[in-house]
Every structure is written in structure tokens, then in C-alpha cells.
Amino acid sequence: MAGIGFAINKIVRGKKLTSKPRAFAYASIVTVAPLLFGELVLLTIYSLSNLAKVTITDRNLIVAIITYGLLGSLFINGFVSLVISRYLSDKIFSRDLSNILTSYLGSQFFSVFLGGILYGIFLLISRIGFIYGVLAWILFCEFLLSWNVINFLTIINDYLGIVKAFFATILTTLIMSSIFLLIHISVVVSLLAGIIFGYASFLILATNLLCQQFPNKLNYDQMFNFLKYFDKHWKLAVIGLCTQLGLLGHIVVIWFSQIGQQVRGLFYIAPYYDLTVFLASLTMLASTVQFIISIEVDFFKSYRNYYLSFTGKCTLQEIRKAERDMTESLKKGMKQTVWVQLIVTLLSISVGTSILNALPLGFNTTMNGYFRILCVAYAIYGLANIVALSTYYFGNLTGSYWTSISFATVSILATVATLYTNTLFYGFGFLIATMLYFIISWINLEKITSNLMYQILGRQPIVFSEKKGIFYRFAIFLNKKMLVFTKEVNYEE
């Protein structure tokens, strides 16, 4: 969410009555909407099957393909997104927005290249079949491109444009799926192709928004500059990947449990668990949005003041006062977020279960149990995540690095351990991991905030040097190739 604070600040700075609600709307749209849309599609498929429009086999196949695409793309995106966010943040901070569009295209190429190969290999050995394989691969790539475009959309504040793009996605999906069904193409292919067209329309519209916002010429020789950040910020890549592994790894483990089912080849699902996970994960979105508004806007002012106190002529006492103001703002923001999350979780567990039981999703007692466990787990994860994100502000990644590794390891291992217990306990592994994630992140934040001056000033290296590792060389190599390639194309023209 590189530029979300940047864009929200623009909205809030308007100081109109509608500023705050608009800011909330913007944060919600940009942060949660793409995932929400993916999950809505899944829920629709589940509902359709329960309304007897789709056979269980077809439903499971569609669900498995979408779930695999979502999870796989989130793992890959986890690896790249924090580093790209960092790159964009630095560009925004230095007010150098001339190569945003160039970087956007470069990062899309890189993500699809990396993810496409890995997922392609998986599909080749998955025995899912050619047509389904091709559709699954395209869908996966589109998911991946969508997560990445979100990173860039956070810079612009044309939230109406983004809303339009999301609605266009839903509309295109519905229209294209209907057309395919009307011309008697199989249900699975029709729905998958519809979704593919839907996400394609989203990508086109989102890219168009970026092109309008940054109508700069493309600099092909700088297209892969963001890759250089992987040398210096490789820990961010590991943090991103491990956080996704911790967050989603337990789902994969449960596929191989008693409640898991083989759909086709290497495609598995655990419908009770998967559906519950998707629903429960929605409950943490409230705190995510609340966090973005309160932390990125209110906290950012005091944070900026504190940082500037080190570059200005502030005395030690003035720096300490700025530090107090900042930590108080951070605590205030967190307190609000905790309350919001608490209320949402309590409502979800109490009222939410009743609503879900009434919906045509096929909820049963086991799913109700999972839902309660997972609601608590996602609430804790949501809070842990905001604590972890807060520590990034102070630049000390080592703590977060180990925390994310611990989270991923415990989430997977504890879930594996629950496989040897009663199926009712599934989800407890993830709950334990989120609790651990929260505790370590909190300790980490306490440690950092108790010693902020050292984190921000004292530990700064005496001499800053650009780390030129393998990614630096790779970036240079690709930039050169792009330059040669584009020149040749121009020549031929």
C-alpha cells in the first residue's frame, strides 16, 4: 500500500464534511475490494451449487481452480509486493513520479514471468487437463497482475475510477459467463472464462487509470529498476512471502486432512474449511480499513514531525516531545482499531453465524465451529498485522523478518498437528499461530518504540552505500535487453 497514505491525505486535506467518509471508502476500495471480489465469486459459486444450478463436481472444480489461483498468486505477490511498495514509497517521498508507469509495466512483466513459470510447472504436473490448465494459468496470471496493479493504484486518488473498474469486472464476468452458457459451453469453462474476461476488463481499466494519471513517456532502460530494491530489501520479500504462507498455508494443509477432497489430479479442496476461511477473513477487513485511516493519516503527521526533528535543528527535549506525540498518536490509532475489531468479531460470532446459517451456503454445525475459531484467529491476525506494519515505519525489519518466519512455520506445523486431533479442532493451529504472531509483533513494537531514537538515528550507517547484488545486475541486464528490443521494434517500423 505504497501510496495509500499519499492519496488519502489528498482527500482528507480537502477538509470537507465528506472528506472522512470518502477516505474510508477509498481505503476500503483499494485495499479490500479485489480480494473481496475474488471471494464473492467463490461464494456465488457455492450458492449456485446449493441452488442446484451447478453440479457438485463442477462446483468443486471451479472452486479449486479459483482457490488455487488466488492462493498461488497471493504467495507470489507476497514475495514482490512489499518490495515494490517500498520502491514506490521512496519515489513518492522524493517526488519522482516520472517512471511510475514504466515501473508498473516492468513489475507486471516480472510478476507474471516469475509466477507464470512456477504455476505453469505446477499445472503441467497437476494432471488437470489441457483446457482447464490453460484457463487456470490465465486466471492465476490475472490475479497476480491485479494484486500488483493495486499497489500502483494506491498512488492515485481517482477512487471513483477504481470503483467503476470493479463494477465493470462484475458486469463483464456476469455478461461473458451468460453468453458462454447461452452458446452451450460447459458450465466450468463458461464461468472460468467469464471470470477471466472480468479480471481482464479490470486490468485494462486500471492500467488506463494509471496511464491517465502518469502520461509520461516509457523509459525502457529503467523498466526493471525496482528489482534493485530486492538486494537491499530482500528481508521485505521474505516477510511478505512468510506472512502469506502463515495466513494461507493452513488452508493447504487442511486440504490433505480428513475433510479434504481430491477434485482432480493435484487439485484438492476442503469445502467446509475453505468457505469458512473466506467468510471469516472478511471480518478483519474492518480493522484493516480503520488502521489505514487512523494510522496513515493521523499518525503520519506526528511521524513526519518526529522524523523532521532529526533533520532540523531540534534539541534533545524537542525530539523527545515529538516522540511522545507520535507514540501517543500510534497508541490512540491502535486502541480505536482494537475496539472496531472487537465489535466486528463479537457481531460476527453472535449475529453473523445466524445470518450465514440462513444463507444458501450449506452452513452446518462443523462450519459454525470453524467460523467461530477462525473469526477470532483473523481478528488477532488483523491486529498483529497492524502492529507489524507499524514497526515497518521505524525501519527495523530484522524483528519483523523473524516474526514472519515464526508465523509461517507455526501456522503450518500447528495445523499439521491438528490433523491428528478431532476435525472439530481444525483452525486451532492457525489460531495459535496468529496469537504467537501478535505477541511477537507486540514485543517487537514495544522494543522498537522504547528505543526509537536509536532505531531512527543511532543505528543509521555512517556511510550509505547502494547494495549491488544479483538483483541489481539482473535489473541492469533486463533494462539493456528492453532497450535493445524496443529499438529493434522501432527500427523495423
Added chain:
Amino acid sequence: MRICLILEGCYPYVNGGVSSWMHNYINEMTEHEFVLVTIGANSESRGKFKYELADNVVEVKEIFLNEAIQSSVHSNWKGKFNSSERQSLKALLACQTPDWELLFDIFNKRQVHPADFLESQLFLELLTEIVEENHQNKSFADVFHTTRSMLITVLYLMTQQLPKADIYHSIATGYAGLLATLGSYQHNAPLLLTEHGIYTREREEEILRSDWVLPTMKRDWIQFFYMLSNLIYSRANRVTSLYTKAKYIQEEVGCDIEKCVVISNGIHYERFAAIPLKEEDEWIDIGAVVRIAPIKDIKTMIYVFYELSRKYPNTRLHILGGVDDEDYDRECHQLVRQLGIKNIFFTGQVDVVKYMEKLDFTILTSISEAQPLSVIESMAARRPCVTTDVGCCRELLEGDKGDHLGVAGYCVPPTYRTGLTHAMEKMCSSRDLREKMGEIAQERAKTYYLYELMIQQYRDLYLEVT
């Protein structure tokens, strides 16, 4: 005897008074072996010597300060120090009086990497304590960055291993003094300091004039160099200076007067004494044996000559010396053109003995000097001098206590143009006056400033401290 000479920013990388003195000194001491430890600013100068090293130079260890910030390999230090070590580190940060043995133990024996300490939590803690105690109204960031900049070089030097020698001999305090003290500590050998100028005061003047030091941090930088001077002053077996006034300045800075000795510079008297006086002609020729550098204040010299030549148009100024600072040299030539002066000659490096035949008297307008050899040489050649009152110029021209030979020239406060012009006018006004002063000058040079005498005193000093 194997003598480790520690040299900072001079020999063998640059030409100049101290460098040529050092070169002659080493060549003269053929009975000793010399190990040179040189401190340069930039490693690009490595191996680029301006002098051919003498046969008795058996080893050269070059240390460059820019490498202090390039060294990236950190140590395995875990950040633990006992309370006396903490106290010493705090005193170092505050530029007070640290226990240097403890510091040598930390950074030399235990090889704690400077960056590890300067980027540590302990460093920030100690600095915060100091700021709370002494600098509450200063910008904390300024104190932080200045302290780091000051200490990085000192800590880097402390990590160095010095070659083994029988004596560690530094010709200045500052970084050279620190290294000499470290060598003496490492090899348990005597320590000798033979100062030419007063390094502390030179740095102080430089810092006060500079625009690269933040005004609020100037006092701290000066205090830092005082701390370094006190290190070698407190540990040296003997401390020498070139003139009596310098000895008292050393005492003022913190040196025990009991260990201070004066050894004046010496020249090859006969070479200069044999130069005949210039035949009387229509011109009065004035010489300035100086390198073209801001510290020599050539611009004041040009202004003064401009004033003089308006009253005495038959005067000529010969500036004898190479260019140290190209920009400054250009500015000087531009000034000469602007003022429309015809009779100034920039000769570059010349044979001073030969050129002296053409001169009636000499001038020196430096802002800072110790004991300028050019003045003594001029005196030995029976040429009186007009100098600024820097270093021991007054002592050279008017004599020290117990010297009743008389006045050998005029001494005027630095940058004081009117005073300098008047002094030169007086000098130009009478050949008799110049000859009389010249006789006194020669007599003083012959009595106090002989090369052989100086060398013998240094030889004795080596024997005394071992």
C-alpha cells in the same frame, strides 16, 4: 636505532617547509633506520611521493583517513563494556580526558570496529547523557553527526598495528600524535614529540575561519583537537618546540613544562653567508620565499606592494615558490592585473641561494607560521625581513631573552596592510638601515640557527629517551 617517524599530511606527499626539513633530517641521520608511518587524506595519493626516499628509510606504512569510512567489515562485538570502559568512551565522546589505554585495548587489542561502536546503542546512550549534561540547547542531530565525524577517524587510527621500533617520533600532535602514542603503547617504546608549529592552535585557527564546520560545533571540534594534543603531551618522554613562545603555548595547552625543550631550526649557514649583497642600482628588489597558498596571504602582500610602489615606484617584488593552490594562484594573478601592477614576478620554484643575490630584503605575510626557514636563510644572507607577527618571527627579528644583538627587521600583525606598508617603506628608505639590520640578522643566524647544532640536539634527544 630504529625510529618510527609518524608524519601527517606532509612528507613525502607534498613539497614545502616541513617536508623538505624532514627529507634533509632523515638523510642526515644516516646512523639510524627510519620507519615512516604516513597519514594522508586520500588513498589516491598512495605511493605518490614527491621525494626520493633515503636509503635509511627501511619501511613505509601509509594510512589514509578516507579509508576510515570505506571499511565495511564489522567485528563480532556484542556491545558489552564494563563501567570504566563506558566512562572512558563517554570521556572520548565529550572530548575530555579518557583513559586511552582502555580505549587502545578496546579498539586495538580487541579490534572492535569503529562503525560497530558508532552505530551502537551505547554510543547513542552516552551521547544523550553528554547532551543532557552540556548541550541542552544544541541541535541534537548536529551533535550526533559531528561526534560521529570526529570519532570515525580517531577510532580507525586506533585499530592500526604500528611497525616495531625503538622510538616513536611524531612531528605533530593530532592524528600523528595519536598513532605515535599507540605505537609506543603497542611496543612499549619511548615516545617523542618534536612540534614545528603548534598543531592545536593551527587547527583552532583553521576551524574558527572555516565554513565547513557548523558554527555551533566549532567549540567541540577545537576541544577535540585539544584532547588529541593532550594525549601525546601526557605520554611523550620529551616534547620539543622550535622557539620559546611555542614552549609556553604547549604548557598552556596542557603539556608538562618539565618535559618541554626548545630546539630551533637550523640552516646551512655558510651557503647563505657567502651570498654577496646586491650591487646598488636604481631598483629596490624585495623577495618573498613562499608557496602560493592562502595561509601565506599573498593577496595582502600584493596590496601592500601596490601601496608601496605608489610611493616607491622603483621597487620590484619577486615571489619565489611553487603553487600549492591553483585557484588561489589564479586569484592572485587576477588581482595583480586588476591593480595594474607591473613589477611583481612570480618565478615559481627557483634556486633561492642564487636568486638571493638579486634581493635587497625579504617579506613574509603569512597568517600562520612556526619558525620559517626562509626568514632564517634571508637573515644568514644579510637580508633583513619584514614579517607578520606569527610563530617565532618576532623572536627571529628582535631576539629572545638574553639576545642583545639588535633588530633585524620589522614585525607587523598579520593582515595589517598599513603596518606592513609602513614597514616596507622604512626598509626601502635607506640602504644603510638595511645593511645594519642585515649584519644583525646574520650574526643572530650564525649564533642560534645552525643546522649542525640542530641535528646534534636531535641526536642527543634520541639518546636521552632510549
